[in-house]
Amino acid sequence: MLFNSIDFAIFIPVVFALYWIVKSKEIKAQNALLLIASYTFYAFWDWRFLSLIVFSSLTDYIIGNRLSETTNKSHRKLLLITSISANIGLLGFFKYCNFFIDSFVDVFSFFGTDLDPNRLNIILPIGISFYTFQTLSYTIDVHNNKIKATKDWLSFFCFVSFFPQLVAGPIERAKNLLPQFHKKRVFDRYKAVDGLRQILWGLFKKVVVADNCAFYVNQIFNDAESHSGSTLFLGAILFAFQIYGDFSGYSDIAIGTARLFGFNFKQNFAFPYFSRDIAEFWRRWHMSLSTWFRDYLYIPLGGSRVKTGNKIRNIFIIFLVSGFWHGANYTFIIWGILNALYFLPLLLLNKNRQHLEVVAKGNLFPSINEITAMLLTFIATVFAWIFFRAESVSDAIIYIKNIFSKSFFTRPAFLDEEKMLLALGFIIMLLILEWLQRGTKHALEKFALNWPMPIRFAFYYCIAIIIFLFGGREQEFIYFQF
Amino acid sequence: MRAFLAKSSLFVFLFLGIVLIIFHKADGNFDPFYMRFTTPKQSSLILGTSKAAQGLKPSVLNRELNRNDVYNYSFTLRLSPYGPTYLKSIKRKLKESSNKGIFILTVDPWSIFADSKTPNDLKTFEEKSKFLNFIKSTDKKPNYSYLINGYEDMYIKILYNKSLMFLHSDGWLEVHIDNFKNKKNRKKPNHRSLYFDSLRHKRHIDASINRYLKKKATYNFSEIRIKYLKKTIQELKLKGDVFLVRLPVHEDMIEIENSIMSNFNDEMEKISNEFEIDYFNLTYLNSKCIFNDANHLNRESAAYVSKELAKMINQE
Structure with missing residues (x-):
């Protein structure tokens, strides 16, 4: 179901x-x-x-x-x-x-x-x-x-x-x-209402953002050889939002549903694409799995309180196992290795815990440095996602090779299609709302709470109707396969 | 708890109300299949793939044959090649009591081929997993079963759709393309419309030829499909007169069709003899017709071909 x-x-x-x-x-x-x-x-x-x-x-x-x-x-x-x-x-x-x-x-x-x-x-x-x-x-x-x-x-x-x-x-x-x-x-009414809001937002992320991105991601990844570098790059970015919308949307619906029954789950995603380095990203992405590996694998291995060689070994073990947990394919293992490679310099320079607070706390806009750091982290993540999405390592290599070609500087395909413009529009909507609410547990936790009730309800209706009218073709959740 | 239930129920019921209103607005602009599941059960049907859906106008056939019951129940090559799925759906659309209908079964090699390496294995038939197989009600408006389980795109298309297609209430799928050859007679469209100049027209035909050349590599002749074509004829003969019809296609497409099954006409003749029904091969009209692509007649040619077919039926 x-x-x-x-x-x-x-x-x-x-x-x-x-x-x-x-x-x-x-x-x-x-x-x-x-x-x-x-x-x-x-x-x-x-x-x-x-x-x-x-x-x-x-x-x-x-x-x-x-x-x-x-x-x-x-x-x-x-x-x-x-x-x-x-x-x-x-x-x-x-x-x-x-x-x-x-x-x-x-x-x-x-x-x-x-x-x-x-x-x-x-x-x-x-x-x-x-x-x-x-x-x-x-x-x-x-x-x-x-x-x-x-x-x-x-x-x-x-x-x-x-x-x-x-x-x-x-x-x-x-x-x-x-x-x-x-x-x-x-029964706690406020908890239940918050649960419904979280379910609503989770459905938006899954049905509107992820499923509409999936329409193009499938086309682009399934036929990588016939697309230009710029289209492939666009496909990789869309996949980054597809998997985020899909998995964090699922988590939101799960957490919201549990709240309806009076249960509290731990937060599983904390706006990971606003991370300034990969260490922060992993503190904000699939937190329940990251902390599982931290507590039951990384710390028993000695964590970071060991000699440098062992530190490196531990990081590689945790990311390799994490990759392997996702699936029985070398693509996931390489995805894990890539993330270990991203993480390692931060750990060795002791900079892996420099971004514990939410980005641009107290400000509406981030600084140039923060924007640059977020973009670089996002691009690194997108690059690793290519391995995660590809059917095989050779497919991923072809995909990456074709991105870095002359055709990278051409206009990406599909940009004149309404459905693509809609998908991009919904990604922007997601980013804006999540940016404004990045200090909360989910985007609708506090947003619009102070608005007069009729306007607040109209806003929730808008989201519900967007989900109904613009929902993409029903797709299974990606993480079901893991 | 009461306040929560009251407010959330109100929210849900209002939302469902909006959904129902939107579903009620679904019409022929919305998608190329929906309306066929909203009209009453029928006594006379045009059957086949998208060639027939676009290429035979029930309004013309009804006028020429002095009837008012001919209905186009054709879909696409992926949905309605002859087979168990299509036969099941045809039976669902048929009036039970009728036995004076006419049934125009359009045929071409593709409709008896399967996109499979094992073309006689029913499990590999693509249409098995599509809505035609599981939509049981074919005469409800709104058809919630189709809207919820069969439709696979965004519902916004109910309210706003830039598609060139319009599905008429008689099942004819009109494609709003104006061709360079009939520029003088170009009607002011009552709908969105696309104009093809000669270059664009050629590009469109070439693109569809290339698509079918690719299909040629994966499609194989299917004994099972032939068996089901015969079964369909058998079932429909109990309900009225059956005609096998091969519609005109672009000359380049005829070449492809002949290359995959050169004895197609002979096979159809055999079937027509076996069941004592007529087989009309209308490909002799190829040069007199205009096509939107290599496979589909444009709307003017659809009217012309429907009229020609009606003449042939009247002569029998």
């Missing part, structure tokens, strides 16, 4: 009504309803893979409880390894099995031996990368005594499968989300 589908538009009010009106007095009944709703939500895609979610939930629930019952270090370590093996094993089998088979074949054929193994016909279960990381973080936290294991299986199963964030995050931590399933939720 897609957030931008009619099914979801019917599903949400039904679950909302049952949750608040019929079952508002009992936490257990509410949790049971959420679990059923979450499994129904997932079953719309493929009910067979529900067994994987149940397996993952059950494994970590049992292991969490066993961890709380023993102080024996080696026993605890064994339990942790079991959880990691089960989750990573699941992920590895469904996501990376064929990649490793193909890589072995490539290695053997490099040495002159041609193999013809049977590739497995595996479907990648939607959301597997997200919920395995979520349950894994729980067990690691219990093992490290950062949280206590829960005895409430229903809350734990809800924590793993809560439908707003089940298939594409944000990857929530047990410390933040699990206690919310234990407590009685009280």
Whole structure:
């Protein structure tokens, strides 16, 4: 079930009504309803893979409880390894099995031996990368005594499968989300209204910005050889906004939906294209994954408090793993390496934490230096996105090679098409509104709140009607494939 | 909670009201298929791909044949080549009680070919995943099923569309292109219109020829499509008179069609004999017609060809 589908538009009010009106007095009944709703939500895609979610939930629930019952270090370590093996094993089998088979074949054929193994016909279960990381973080936290294991299986199963964030995050931590399933939720009108505003903005980003960009991105990336350098450059920029609109839009809808049910998720995007360097970008992009890698990989490896050589190693590990997490393709690995290369100079010069505040705080316009820094960071990101979007490394290389050709100085194709002008117009609208609200959690959190109610409602209607009239062809969320 | 529910419900219902008003405004300007799903079920149909959608005018056929029920239910090569999907949709559009209709099945090699390496594998047929396969109601206005599940573009086109196409209520798809050859007779358009000078006209034809030359590499003859063409004839014979018609195309296109299936006319003759129906090969009119591109008759030639076809039907 897609957030931008009619099914979801019917599903949400039904679950909302049952949750608040019929079952508002009992936490257990509410949790049971959420679990059923979450499994129904997932079953719309493929009910067979529900067994994987149940397996993952059950494994970590049992292991969490066993961890709380023993102080024996080696026993605890064994339990942790079991959880990691089960989750990573699941992920590895469904996501990376064929990649490793193909890589072995490539290695053997490099040495002159041609193999013809049977590739497995595996479907990648939607959301597997997200919920395995979520349950894994729980067990690691219990093992490290950062949280206590829960005895409430229903809350734990809800924590793993809560439908707003089940298939594409944000990857929530047990410390933040699990206690919310234990407590009685009280309906908070302001929170719910803010949730609706965030959903509205998320839909705008996904349906209007991302899906309209996708129309051209698909054409340009699928036929890179026949387009001019300037068109390819335009295609790469459009992809940068497509993936931002798509993924941050999804996160906004997820966070807003959770707020309707009285839950608070952590912020997942904080206006990343206004970053002044790549370190700031990674503090603002897919924050739940970045902090996951920071806490469970980077810091255990020693983080930045190690010798220079190890610092470099750690950065490469974290970005390589991050790239690999996105998909079983060398394109993602190169995307990770590129980001590591961008990040490294900042880390070595100790400048990776120089931009902790929002850009141009307190000012309407940024300074020339800030504009330059933002543009350079954006261009570097766009360059890396080419690898992220390309089907293969060779496709990405051809794409980049063709950008840096004489035709870069020609007029890009499609610029005279209405649909392209609309897409560019909506990107500008997105940038203006997000710039004005860059200090908030989402663009509509505070915007227009002081306006008189009729005008404020007219503004929200405008956005809703723009979404309806200008929404591009319904596309799946990009991050579903991860 | 009550205030929240009241305000959010009001917001949603007002929004839905706006959506419904916009949906009610959808007409023939909006897209080239929608109106065909909004008219009543029909007793006489023109069937085929976009060639027939643009090239046969029901109004002319009705006038010449002294009828009032001929309706154009043709789509495009990607949507309505002969096959299970199209047959299913045709049945959905047919009046159940009627048995005195006429059915003009336009044919050409493309309509019995499949864009697939395995042209006899139904699973590879592109139209299977398109709206023609799953839009069950073909006679509702507004047709929410089509608008929500079938339509794939922006809804703003309901209110504002610069497309050159207009779908008439009888199913004829008019394309507003004025050709250099009939400049003197150029009507003041009641709609957006494009004018082709001779150079632009040639460029347009060349571009479409190139498109079909590319198609030639991926399209293959499909036994299954022939089987379904026969099945369609069989089903429609129960409802009235059936005619097989090959429409005129540009001379360059005839060459391509002959190169992919040189015995096409023989095959159609065989089918016409098998089912005892008439096969009218109108390609002898090629030189008398003007085309918008290599494949589609322009609106004046569509009227002319419709009249010629009506004469032939009347003679039978």
